[in-house]
Amino acid sequence: VFKALEFADKTSDTDYKKDTVIHNPQIIRDVVKISGFRFKIISNPDKETEEEENKDAVPAPPAPPEALKPRPPVVCVMGHVDHGKTTLLDSLRDTSVVDQEFGGITQHIGAFEVKLQSGDKVTFLDTPGHAAFSAMRSRGALATDIVVLVVAADDGVMEQTVESIRMAREARVPILVAINKIDKPGVNIERTMRSLAQHGIVCEALGGDVQAIPVSALKKQNLDTLVEALTLQAQLMDLKADPGGYVEGVVIEALLDPKTGKQATVLVQRGTLRRGSVIVAGTGWAKVRVLNTADGQTVQEAPPSTPVSVLGWRELPSAGDQVLEVASEKRANEVMKWRHSQRMKEKQVVDLEAIEAKEAEHNAQYQATLARKRAMGRFKLRRQGPREKMIQEDTHPTLNVFVKGDVDGSVEAILDILETYDEHDRVRLDLVNFGVGPVTPNDLEIAEAFNAVIYAFNVDCPTPLTVEAKKKNIPIKKHNIIYKLVDDVKEELSARIPVSQ
Numbered sequence: 364v365f366k367a368l369e370f371a372d373k374t375s376d377t378d379y380k381k382d383t384v385i386h387n388p389q390i391i392r393d394v395v396k397i398s399g400f401r402f403k404i405i406s407n408p409d410k411e412t413e414e415e416e417n418k419d420a421v422p423a424p425p426a427p428p429e430a431l432k433p434r435p436p437v438v439c440v441m442g443h444v445d446h447g448k449t450t451l452l453d454s455l456r457d458t459s460v461v462d463q464e465f466g467g468i469t470q471h472i473g474a475f476e477v478k479l480q481s482g483d484k485v486t487f488l489d490t491p492g493h494a495a496f497s498a499m500r501s502r503g504a505l506a507t508d509i510v511v512l513v514v515a516a517d518d519g520v521m522e523q524t525v526e527s528i529r530m531a532r533e534a535r536v537p538i539l540v541a542i543n544k545i546d547k548p549g550v551n552i553e554r555t556m557r558s559l560a561q562h563g564i565v566c567e568a569l570g571g572d573v574q575a576i577p578v579s580a581l582k583k584q585n586l587d588t589l590v591e592a593l594t595l596q597a598q599l600m601d602l603k604a605d606p607g608g609y610v611e612g613v614v615i616e617a618l619l620d621p622k623t624g625k626q627a628t629v630l631v632q633r634g635t636l637r638r639g640s641v642i643v644a645g646t647g648w649a650k651v652r653v654l655n656t657a658d659g660q661t662v663q664e665a666p667p668s669t670p671v672s673v674l675g676w677r678e679l680p681s682a683g684d685q686v687l688e689v690a691s692e693k694r695a696n697e698v699m700k701w702r703h704s705q706r707m708k709e710k711q712v713v714d715l716e717a718i719e720a721k722e723a724e725h726n727a728q729y730q731a732t733l734a735r736k737r738a739m740g741r742f743k744l745r746r747q748g749p750r751e752k753m754i755q756e757d758t759h760p761t762l763n764v765f766v767k768g769d770v771d772g773s774v775e776a777i778l779d780i781l782e783t784y785d786e787h788d789r790v791r792l793d794l795v796n797f798g799v800g801p802v803t804p805n806d807l808e809i810a811e812a813f814n815a816v817i818y819a820f821n822v823d824c825p826t827p828l829t830v831e832a833k834k835k836n837i838p839i840k841k842h843n844i845i846y847k848l849v850d851d852v853k854e855e856l857s858a859r860i861p862v863s864q
């Protein structure tokens with residue numbers, strides 16, 4: 364590597380050592396070309412970033428052009444319900460069992476390959492419709508090269524046909540039309556093409572550039588022509604990938620098979636997956652033990668565009684996860700550890716943000732109440748002692764509360780919010796007392812006398828008191844987030860709403 368670096372960087376006298384940061388992208392490209400080595404690009408070469416990036420697996424930079432080899436297209440079948448998507452996939456899958464002698468039996472692994480006499484191949488995603496397409500798209504890894512739009516000639520363009528066209532367009536995936544059910548009597552292929560043209564899909568027969576192949580999925584008519592048309596489209600698109608270097612791919616599906624255990628189908632997009640390769644995907648990882656194709660064959664390797672069912676997972680990934688090969692099992696473990704810790708961090712950040720947002724909302728509400736009261740000249744901090752116990756019979760349902768808090772400010776804030784619930788029309792909220800500091804035996808007595816709920820904000824309640832309170836059926840509710848305390852009060856109020864009302 365250092366030789367290649369010095370060779371590429373003729374213009375400077377940099378002494379390349381292990382930790383030398385290379386800023387010039389041209390040098391990196393040249394070294395990749397000369398040596399075939401891949402580099403990890405560290406966008407911000409400060410130490411912390413470097414350490415962080417070293418812990419996760421990242422895709423390699425683009426391969427040099429001369430490393431690229433043609434690869435089969437990956438095709439997704441879409442179209443209106445009942446137009447024959449499933450039948451088409453079934454028929455294509457049947458034709459994919461080339462070597463019947465070998466005893467291959469097709470099985471659903473989420474994708475399969477069809478091989479032509481010419482040796483050309485096409486990979487079909489085995490789940491028809493929007494869902495498969497969206498799933499492959501949603502994680503940023505669009506695995507589909509071409510959409511086969513199935514339109515039944517007897518039915519023509521329907522709602523989901525139009526929807527499929529829209530989705531393919533948005534994802535900038537070219538469309539090839541399969542006009543299906545041509546075995547049916549009296550079907551009109553040209554009418555179907557004309558209605559497609561109204562939606563911007565102009566077939567070659569009408570002077571456009573979209574290939575349309577009339578087929579019968581049921582009678583297996585013209586399916587070869589359809590597959591040939593797909594390989595032609597693939598050539599036009601110049602689909603290529605580097606079959607060397609570390610594997611990259613996407614998980615098509617993952618499941619726990621009762622017989623074989625953890626099993627996931629990987630569509631290889633770059634590199635060649637082999638037995639013994641170590642791969643990570645999402646929070647799953649595997650040391651590849653067995654590779655099976657959809658026609659039941661066990662293979663030793665899977666080059667780009669090949670879907671293979673992989674055995675050897677320690678942890679199962681999820682469909683849509685990006686697959687990356689790593690150097691060793693040790694490395695895979697490091698990556699897993701890092702990814703799990705990242706997930707935890709993300710969770711914490713989200714929770715904190717939610718809490719802060721809520722607190723801010725309540726604070727704003729509190730400030731507004733304060734301002735309103737100041738304007739009315741009404742505001743004063745209430746410091747009166749406990750009210751006298753009311754002797755009169757009161758039929759109005761009431762919630763009595765006793766607020767204890769850690770500091771004046773928090774108690775004040777809580778009282779202020781509670782005051783806005785004073786005039787609850789069905790249940791009355793009565794504040795029997797409030798104060799600063801931990802819950803005391805005296806507080807318990809008062810709460811008992813008034814049948815009150817004690818709200819302790821950011822303060823302790825000594826264990827013996829908790830025990831006593833339990834015995835006497837005095838609820839003590841501890842909180843350290845104002846909005847949660849207020850929510851709790853609201854719940855208590857709701858619980859006291861008479862059923863008849």
Ligand code: GDP
Nearest residue numbers: 443444445446447448449450543544579580581
């Ligand atoms: P999907 O909802 O698009 O997956 O449609 P299916 O593959 O389930 O097919 C719907 C119905 O159309 C089934 O009864 C199929 O047997 C029938 N069908 C599919 N393809 C053809 C075809 O080429 N010719 C005829 N006559 N019927 C077909």
